[in-house]
Structure formats: C-alpha cells, structure tokens
Amino acid sequence: MDIKQLRAFLAIADTGSITRASETLHLVQPALSRQLRMLEDELGTTLFERTPRGMDLTDAGARLIDRARRALREIDGARTDILAASPGAVRGTVELGLLTSQSEMIAAPLVAALRTSHPDLLLRIFTSYSDRLREWLESGDVGLAMLTDYKQSSQLDMQPLFAEQLCLVGGPALEDHGREPIGLQRLVSLPLILPTFYRGLRLILDHASEAQGVKLNVIAETNDTRVQKEMLHLNLGYAVLPINIVAAEAASGQLKFTPLANEELQRRTGIAVSMMRRNSLAVRAVANELNALTRTLIQEGRWVGATWIGED
Known part of the structure; x- marks a missing residue:
C-alpha cells in the first residue's frame, strides 16, 4: 500500500461517499475508486460496504482506520526529521490560525521563541473562532491552526494539547x-x-x-x-x-x-495541520514550538485552569 491509497481510504471513510471524497481530494472519481480497489486487492478484503446510504466501513476497514492515520502521521514526521537534519536553517512564511480568546496568551511568546530558534522564519498570525479557523485550514489559507473541540478528519492531523x-x-x-x-x-x-x-x-x-x-x-x-x-x-x-x-x-x-x-x-484544544498536502519544514517547526510553548505555560502555572493532555 502507498500514501495515495491511504489518503483515498481515509477520505472515503470520513465523508461516507466516493463523490464527496473525490471533491475533498480534488481527484476524479475513477482514480479514487482505483486507489481503493488496489488497496482492497492488496489486503485481500473489502474495506467498505456499498449501501444506498453510502460507503460503510466493514470490520476490516474499522480496524485499518486508526492505523492509516497513524501511518500518515509517521511518514510526515519522518520527512520533517530528515529535513531538519539537513544543512541550512528553517526558512519560509507560515500562516497560523489562533482563537481570538487564546491569542493574547500565545502570540507574543511564540514569536519570541521562533526568533530564537528559527530567525529566518516569518510567522503570520490570523485570529478568529474555531469554525472559521478550520475553514481557513481546509482551504489552505493557513498552514496550521489551534482548534477547540475538534474531531478527527481525513483532511486534518489533529494533535491534542490541553x-x-x-x-x-x-x-x-x-x-x-x-x-x-x-x-x-x-x-x-x-x-x-x-x-x-x-x-x-x-x-x-x-x-x-x-x-x-x-x-x-x-x-x-x-x-x-x-x-x-x-x-x-x-x-x-x-x-x-x-x-x-x-x-x-x-x-x-x-x-x-x-x-x-x-x-x-x-474546552479541549489541539494543533491541526493539513494531511491533504505536503507540509513544509517551516509548518512543522511552528507546530513543534507551539506544542512546547503551551506545555511550558501549563506546567509553570501561567495558563490558569488548563491541564496538559498532549504527548509526553
């Protein structure tokens, strides 16, 4: 199996429809169906039941879904690690979406941390409520965002924070x-x-x-x-x-x-980045810095009422 097949599988699982999944991935339906068929052939089992309501996961599909998300996350993380180990500083521009209610706590300390760790990186910060941030992220207007009360999606890699x-x-x-x-x-x-x-x-x-x-x-x-x-x-x-x-x-x-x-x-908050496109090293650098910053603010008691629920 390859990355395209896993992305096709997740898109169909989350939308329940080949038509909607093809729109999400900007891929014609025959190509998407071919990716799914190749994955099912390789696994030797069907992953969906075709019903009048749409595409329902089989038991095999339900067992695959979490592993597929984890596999894509690991691949993206490996790419970031390899790039980070390569010569040259992290450069580029990253658009970050923050909740208006959280931006005062995060924005300035984040810029200060990035000036030290990645001085050649330009951060653009946009603030709004969570639904609008998600729309901006899915449309590509921002590279990553902090979302509240999030749900897993084939389009987004969601990492819980607090x-x-x-x-x-x-x-x-x-x-x-x-x-x-x-x-x-x-x-x-x-x-x-x-x-x-x-x-x-x-x-x-x-x-x-x-x-x-x-x-x-x-x-x-x-x-x-x-x-x-x-x-x-x-x-x-x-x-x-x-x-x-x-x-x-x-x-x-x-x-x-x-x-x-x-x-x-x-209220639960996490970092979300798109799984539908290759994320730059700059985006992952900002995500890592944001993760570290929020964890420090919570551990030092500066984020009152927050409990860390991210990875240790």
Whole structure:
C-alpha cells in the first residue's frame, strides 16, 4: 500500500461517499475508486460496504482506520526529521490560525521563541473562532491552526494539547456563587450571556444541557469575548468562559467566577495541520514550538485552569 491509497481510504471513510471524497481530494472519481480497489486487492478484503446510504466501513476497514492515520502521521514526521537534519536553517512564511480568546496568551511568546530558534522564519498570525479557523485550514489559507473541540478528519492531523476548565463568570454586583464547583442545574435560572449558536463553547453548553434535560436562560448572544466582558462589567448577566480568560480580572475584583464541575464542561484544544498536502519544514517547526510553548505555560502555572493532555 502507498500514501495515495491511504489518503483515498481515509477520505472515503470520513465523508461516507466516493463523490464527496473525490471533491475533498480534488481527484476524479475513477482514480479514487482505483486507489481503493488496489488497496482492497492488496489486503485481500473489502474495506467498505456499498449501501444506498453510502460507503460503510466493514470490520476490516474499522480496524485499518486508526492505523492509516497513524501511518500518515509517521511518514510526515519522518520527512520533517530528515529535513531538519539537513544543512541550512528553517526558512519560509507560515500562516497560523489562533482563537481570538487564546491569542493574547500565545502570540507574543511564540514569536519570541521562533526568533530564537528559527530567525529566518516569518510567522503570520490570523485570529478568529474555531469554525472559521478550520475553514481557513481546509482551504489552505493557513498552514496550521489551534482548534477547540475538534474531531478527527481525513483532511486534518489533529494533535491534542490541553483541556481548560470552564467557569461561571459574573460582574462585581451580581451574586457570588463561591469557589466550590457547581453543576448545570445551578445555571438554569441565571441570566446568561453566551456565544452565538454552533460555536465552540456554545456547543459544549447546549450538548450538556440537552443531556441533562435542562434549558439555559440565554438573555444575549455574541461571538466576541470582549463584548461578553463589557456586559459582565455592567452586571447584565453571567458568562461561561475558561478560567484563564478572566483570571486577572477576578484577582483584581473586577469579575468573579465559580468553576463548573461537569467533566463535559471543558474546552479541549489541539494543533491541526493539513494531511491533504505536503507540509513544509517551516509548518512543522511552528507546530513543534507551539506544542512546547503551551506545555511550558501549563506546567509553570501561567495558563490558569488548563491541564496538559498532549504527548509526553
């Protein structure tokens, strides 16, 4: 088997359709079908069942999928190691996508670290919310991105970094709910200022509240954390945010927070790079530096409320 066959297999598995997989890989359907047929012939078994609903994995296909992802990751890592050992410095331009809410913590230290380790590398930083970052990554507008609440995909290599504890945040004049962790049942009657629908933190809250059969009292929505904070300072309601975002203001008494107890109420962040194209040494260099930086920030206690879940 070769890399093209594995990419074809993963694309079909993730999309459930040869048509959609061919669009994802920018490959005509006959060529994609040929790659799959060659892989099945080599393995001596079928990897998909062709059904009216699409392409369903067989037991053999289900056993192959994780190994296929791991194999592509190892190949890409080997290429990076070989290039890194070659003479010459890492050069080039890398476009990096960061969450707006995390960029203040990461951007400047990352640039400082890269100036020391790879001074000939130019980093361009773009900030937005997670869904938009994923769109930019899949379209090639950025070379890598930090995504939250990610799902595995044939198009992206996702490496977990850390999980952040969420908290209920209120203004100074609102009731203080203390520092003991509370559950969703306490949030039902509170006026909440939340992110707009289908965005990272909102999805976490909606899924958790549906699972517990409760309905949240949402009085305002915004996709901008700064706007949320302005409303909090005016005591208009409560927000649900990672502790690190409000740690400084809580310490000064401008805001107050109460941790949320449910493990489902955590925001997980990872590094994502495209698996659909050959990644440059520069992209991998930035990914490695980003991994090391976030781990250091967490281990030194500077990223409040975060727990490292990446590789040791």
